Amino acid sequence: RRLQSRCALRHGALPHDLMRILGLDPGSLHTGYGVVRAEGTRVGALAVGRINCQRTMSQPARLAHLSREARELVQRWQPDVVVVETPFRGVNARSLIVLAEARGALVQQRQRPLH
Secondary structure, three states: OHHHHHHHHHOOOOOOOEEEEEEEEOOOOEEEEEEEEEEOOEEEEEEEEEEEOOOOOOHHHHHHHHHHHHHHHHHHHOOOEEEEOOOOOOOOHHHHHHHHHHHHHHHOOOOOOEO
């Protein structure tokens, strides 16, 4: 609910507008996603899933795979807003670099507002 309210306010949407939101939780091997539909104060899940990368893939191949899959999610669900989680604690420098690369692969395909 809080997420929907913040997004609606940022985009000047009226409280009863329908909004579709794609949320992405990036990782180097697994990236979670969820699609929700928000209408006024009601929020419902439309889809949840995970984009998987094989451990044997090189980092550039993983990033290309994430980018392709993110593009397909955006095309399939046509979200009004894409929200990408950012690392917030307990991340060492190497992990932070890998997560930043994964995050970049996800956001490069965006054609929607990003938060």
